[in-house]
Amino acid sequence: MQITTVNLEAPYLLYLGDCPDMHHAKTGAGIAYWRPERCAGQMCLPGCPVDLGLAEMSIQDAIDAGVRTVVVGVAPMGGRIPAQWLPQLCELAEAGINVAAGLHTRLNSLPPLVAAATKGKATLTDARVPPADLPVGTGRLRTGKRVLMVGTDCAVGKKYSALALHRELERRDIKSSFRATGQTGIMIAGEGIPIDAVVADFISGAAEVLSPDNVDDHWDVIEGQGSLLNPSYSGVSLGLLHGSQPNAIVLCHDVARLKIDESGGDYPIPELDEVIDDVLRMARRIRHDCFCAGLSVNTSSLSDFDRDNYLSKMQDHLGIPCVDPIAIGMTPIANFLLKYTS
Amino acid sequence: MQITTVNLEAPYLLYLGDCPDMHHAKTGAGIAYWRPERCAGQMCLPGCPVDLGLAEMSIQDAIDAGVRTVVVGVAPMGGRIPAQWLPQLCELAEAGINVAAGLHTRLNSLPPLVAAATKGKATLTDARVPPADLPVGTGRLRTGKRVLMVGTDCAVGKKYSALALHRELERRDIKSSFRATGQTGIMIAGEGIPIDAVVADFISGAAEVLSPDNVDDHWDVIEGQGSLLNPSYSGVSLGLLHGSQPNAIVLCHDVARLKIDESGGDYPIPELDEVIDDVLRMARRIRHDCFCAGLSVNTSSLSDFDRDNYLSKMQDHLGIPCVDPIAIGMTPIANFLLKYTS
Numbered sequence: 250m251q252i253t254t255v256n257l258e259a260p261y262l263l264y265l266g267d268c269p270d271m272h273h274a275k276t277g278a279g280i281a282y283w284r285p286e287r288c289a290g291q292m293c294l295p296g297c298p299v300d301l302g303l304a305e306m307s308i309q310d311a312i313d314a315g316v317r318t319v320v321v322g323v324a325p326m327g328g329r330i331p332a333q334w335l336p337q338l339c340e341l342a343e344a345g346i347n348v349a350a351g352l353h354t355r356l357n358s359l360p361p362l363v364a365a366a367t368k369g370k371a372t373l374t375d376a377r378v379p380p381a382d383l384p385v386g387t388g389r390l391r392t393g394k395r396v397l398m399v400g401t402d403c404a405v406g407k408k409y410s411a412l413a414l415h416r417e418l419e420r421r422d423i424k425s426s427f428r429a430t431g432q433t434g435i436m437i438a439g440e441g442i443p444i445d446a447v448v449a450d451f452i453s454g455a456a457e458v459l460s461p462d463n464v465d466d467h468w469d470v471i472e473g474q475g476s477l478l479n480p481s482y483s484g485v486s487l488g489l490l491h492g493s494q495p496n497a498i499v500l501c502h503d504v505a506r507l508k509i510d511e512s513g514g515d516y517p518i519p520e521l522d523e524v525i526d527d528v529l530r531m532a533r534r535i536r537h538d539c540f541c542a543g544l545s546v547n548t549s550s551l552s553d554f555d556r557d558n559y560l561s562k563m564q565d566h567l568g569i570p571c572v573d574p575i576a577i578g579m580t581p582i583a584n585f586l587l588k589y590t591s
Numbered sequence: 592m593q594i595t596t597v598n599l600e601a602p603y604l605l606y607l608g609d610c611p612d613m614h615h616a617k618t619g620a621g622i623a624y625w626r627p628e629r630c631a632g633q634m635c636l637p638g639c640p641v642d643l644g645l646a647e648m649s650i651q652d653a654i655d656a657g658v659r660t661v662v663v664g665v666a667p668m669g670g671r672i673p674a675q676w677l678p679q680l681c682e683l684a685e686a687g688i689n690v691a692a693g694l695h696t697r698l699n700s701l702p703p704l705v706a707a708a709t710k711g712k713a714t715l716t717d718a719r720v721p722p723a724d725l726p727v728g729t730g731r732l733r734t735g736k737r738v739l740m741v742g743t744d745c746a747v748g749k750k751y752s753a754l755a756l757h758r759e760l761e762r763r764d765i766k767s768s769f770r771a772t773g774q775t776g777i778m779i780a781g782e783g784i785p786i787d788a789v790v791a792d793f794i795s796g797a798a799e800v801l802s803p804d805n806v807d808d809h810w811d812v813i814e815g816q817g818s819l820l821n822p823s824y825s826g827v828s829l830g831l832l833h834g835s836q837p838n839a840i841v842l843c844h845d846v847a848r849l850k851i852d853e854s855g856g857d858y859p860i861p862e863l864d865e866v867i868d869d870v871l872r873m874a875r876r877i878r879h880d881c882f883c884a885g886l887s888v889n890t891s892s893l894s895d896f897d898r899d900n901y902l903s904k905m906q907d908h909l910g911i912p913c914v915d916p917i918a919i920g921m922t923p924i925a926n927f928l929l930k931y932t933s
Contacts, residue, residue: 328792353790353792385823385824386822386823386824387822387823387854387855387856388821388822388823388851388854388855388856388858389854389855389856390856444791445790445791445792446790446791446792447790447791448695448787448788448789448790448791449786449787449788449789449790449791449794449826449827449830450670450695450787450788450824450827452791452826452827453822453823453824453825453826454823477829477873477876478876479730480728480729480730480795480833480834480836480876480877481727481728481729481730481795481796482727482728482792482795483795483829483830483833483873484791484794484795484826484827484828484829484830484831484833485791485792485794485826485830486826486829487819487825487826487828487829488791488825488826488827489826491822491825491826492822494822509730512729512730512731513729513730513731514729514730514731514732514877516730516876516877519876527872527873530869530872531819531825531869534819534820534822534858534861535822535856535858
């Protein structure tokens, strides 16, 4: 069974269009952070407030800098490319620069872009096309070890936490694979399965294919998607949880997130011990000894003092390592994970 | 927003192929039970042990009886049409008889069938094609009342229970709509959304579209899919639960089902109060006062004495009406539902 692989030619130009805020630019931000050596610049429409810290480029700048691929770095809700982005993307394609994106709208479903790419001999790559013929999940327990990031909501640092934990395991020479489940992760890793783009009946089957049987001391560090608490995406999250059959979960959270984001209802984030309990109840239906190996929190909205105070209080309360993956790193969580699974 | 509508011309011939058992023939069995006036006969391949109690027909019989549509009445795991069914289906289509099915394989993706239908001027209808452009779920609470069937597993009587409860509400002149979420339900009702065929990101959005805002005293009786406990389909079940935002659930169970069926692992069905607790924990994240209005159990494997004994013990233990929807009917559950939501 093949998983989706994407091979993008560097250097990249990260396209931001008229992205309203950093929150929506997480694809671009993730690529800029984890693959800086591949990024030449960024391109925005006038008035776009997002800045990834790369050189702002015009189309001519991109050509002069030898950019090989323009990567759409924004994930609008619903996953459709706004019409106002097309002129720039077409001009780039016509200049021979490949276009890559990971939205529900396929690039090759946009006739002007297809025409431009044909003219410029550029390729169009969609990271959100799931493999064909995915199987229905079977629930068979697989060999090897797995840790899955779960979240209190979307966009709370699940991908970052997974990549950081994977890097920490690699640093210790522990066999480990980062398993990407979303478009950004796939573009960073070069492969993965866009779990939210598969047909509903095959969610857990896709998760099973993504982390196949492995040697006993190998870890799959699996990027999470959505949240069991988010009414828009909870189905994806549960299918991924059951298909991943993790030995351990890491709960990811943003301390500034008080309620589910972008929701038509008012859904406060419950106490974190309740969230962990919800996830473990579901996880243990498949793997009875699944445990929570830590809390990974985005505390960028807090002062250093408040951050340390918050993490220390949470650690006392939950009895598991609580870190900010950027300020503190994933070392305490890796220690705890390995201690209880060796 | 349109939902999938199917208009099938009667009389029907229910096609069973080489279906191994009644469990896989639930589409055919459901249509034969709820729409007997539309069914002229059934057709099997040699050796098929399933009998829906209809006249067994040859192709010539079907033509002579004026059959207008052959409905594929079997749901093989994975949803693909076996090659050995094609000769009969093609011959029927070539004779001008329309073909309808609700499998993942689309009928019009099968070139021999398309050719036969073109020659016979027959139509090919897929009940499992979801509407285009489904929205992402928003979680906005909607007006009107909703009751969702949930299950301990697949194929434990969720559709039957929903249709029986809907019929019971109609009998009392209570405004009510049966909302179909699977191919059989859609073929019985003439409309619905095949929830397991939508792209994962849109599961709860589809459920929201399926039961839109309504007057305060209107009930949507929503067919469930899968089970939170079934590792193959739990994602579909949770997305449907959150998108349906039910005021109440009815737990459906088969007393003979001791563990999750057709699974690659060994997953016993937990105690039913635990299952109800799991479902309500998830449901109440969206509608905080959701409650369980009853237990609807297939007890066909028990004697009358053992059935009454089982139901009475469960009722004492759970404190909610416990019925076999066929032997007892849904009256006690309807009473309980209306008492606590009026």
